Amino acid sequence: MAHPSVPVVPALKDELDIVIPTIRNLDFLEQWRPFFQPYHLIIVQDGDPTKTIRVPDGFDYELYNRNDVNRILGPKASCISFKDSACRCFGFLISKKKYIFTIDDDCFVAKDPSGKDINALAQHINNLLTPSTPFFFNTLYDPYRDGADFVRGYPFSMREGAPTAISHGLWLNIPDYDAPTQLVKPRERNTRYVDAVMTIPKGTLFPMCGMNLGFNRELIGPAMYFGLMGDGQPIGRYDDMWAGWCAKVICDHLGLGVKTGLPYIWHSKASNPFVNLKKEYKGIYWQEDIIPFFQSVSLPRECTTVQKCYVELSKLVAEKLGHVDPYFQKLSDAMVTWIEAWDELNTPSQAASETKTSPVNTK
Numbered sequence: 181m182a183h184p185s186v187p188v189v190p191a192l193k194d195e196l197d198i199v200i201p202t203i204r205n206l207d208f209l210e211q212w213r214p215f216f217q218p219y220h221l222i223i224v225q226d227g228d229p230t231k232t233i234r235v236p237d238g239f240d241y242e243l244y245n246r247n248d249v250n251r252i253l254g255p256k257a258s259c260i261s262f263k264d265s266a267c268r269c270f271g272f273l274i275s276k277k278k279y280i281f282t283i284d285d286d287c288f289v290a291k292d293p294s295g296k297d298i299n300a301l302a303q304h305i306n307n308l309l310t311p312s313t314p315f316f317f318n319t320l321y322d323p324y325r326d327g328a329d330f331v332r333g334y335p336f337s338m339r340e341g342a343p344t345a346i347s348h349g350l351w352l353n354i355p356d357y358d359a360p361t362q363l364v365k366p367r368e369r370n371t372r373y374v375d376a377v378m379t380i381p382k383g384t385l386f387p388m389c390g391m392n393l394g395f396n397r398e399l400i401g402p403a404m405y406f407g408l409m410g411d412g413q414p415i416g417r418y419d420d421m422w423a424g425w426c427a428k429v430i431c432d433h434l435g436l437g438v439k440t441g442l443p444y445i446w447h448s449k450a451s452n453p454f455v456n457l458k459k460e461y462k463g464i465y466w467q468e469d470i471i472p473f474f475q476s477v478s479l480p481r482e483c484t485t486v487q488k489c490y491v492e493l494s495k496l497v498a499e500k501l502g503h504v505d506p507y508f509q510k511l512s513d514a515m516v517t518w519i520e521a522w523d524e525l526n527t528p529s530q531a532a533s534e535t536k537t538s539p540v541n542t543k
């Protein structure tokens with residue numbers, strides 16, 4: 181029990197950045213203020229860099245537009261998408277913190293069945309700070325949660341679990357459906373609150389949605405590249421999916437865990453299904469080749485770091501998916517550029533020299 185006179189410091193206050201990709205004013209932050217205000221925000225402004233993005237007073241943030249991306253990365257900026265939410269991964273790159281939470285600007289505070297506001301950030305932090313169980317499924321779901329435990333038959337030698345790399349949250353109201361599903365079910369809303377956090381078993385892929393997502397940047401950051409999407413690219417809205425497939429095979433290889441379930445956010449805006457179909461359609465049939473590829477991936481033992489795994493994966497992408505479309509050779513090259521940029525920005529000497537055009541705003 182915290183002593184009343186000692187202020188409670190929010191968990192991971194100085195170890196976590198909140199990354200928001202945006203093309204609009206960030207009034208949505210007003211609703212998140214009680215939960216987000218103590219944390220540093222990294223705002224990645226997409227689209228026209230001359231447009232001014234309004235951020236509510238009282239938030240500590242840095243804002244990067246496309247001019248900043250080009251200035252900081254130089255030629256390597258080619259790996260950061262333009263005019264797609266995939267641009268958010270620049271925020272992952274430029275951050276210096278151990279943890280990341282990323283959220284879309286049309287995601288609001290949801291209420292649990294008791295009517296209480298859900299602090300999605302606190303739940304992600306709890307998910308990331310407790311182990312995962314990728315090697316043996318616990319049928320009572322998250323065994324580390326208050327009021328739960330490992331069930332009978334769960335090997336004691338496996339109860340230490342694995343470090344958690346990713347925490348994948350869900351959405352009430354507008355579900356993250358693909359365009360064909362949106363088109364046939366335009367009025368479907370997700371009203372089902374499932375009170376569970378589960379570890380996605382080793383060897384199983386999943387469709388990672390980027391709109392309510394936390395991860396340990398030190399464990400899996402270099403794999404969280406959101407690919408080449410949007411302007412000038414033949415595909416969109418597969419940014420988070422690509423990152424999730426790459427990250428999951430690497431987590432499996434390195435013995436790291438991925439959780440999905442709580443927390444929920446309230447996803448307020450359904451994007452246009454016709455526009456989405458134009459962005460997604462190639463991905464809808466390419467993924468019938470992409471998924472078997474990721475299911476077949478076996479990374480060599482010498483790949484002991486995320487970077488080594490990721491570069492090895494980029495080679496396999498070119499080799500095994502290049503026949504599907506020339507795009508995958510471009511993507512393979514961009515994956516290598518991303519790792520070069522990651523290592524360049526995250527070596528102490530280089531990182532310190534980065535300056536920001538937009539002054540860091542303090543409360």
Ligand SMILES: O=c1ccn([C@@H]2O[C@H](COP(=O)(O)OP(=O)(O)O[C@H]3O[C@@H](CO)[C@H](O)[C@H]3O)[C@@H](O)[C@H]2O)c(=O)[nH]1
Nearest residue numbers: 201202203226263264265284285286389390391417451
């Ligand atoms: O060109 C753009 C468009 C949008 N953004 C910012 O990205 C997020 C998401 O935008 P939006 O809510 O319009 O997108 P959705 O259709 O709901 O898509 C979600 O599903 C996945 C598609 O990849 C992803 O998780 C979400 O994008 C907002 O913050 C926009 O401001 C952008 O930066 N550039």
Ligand SMILES: [Mn+2]
Nearest residue numbers: 284286449451
């Ligand atoms: Mn949205």
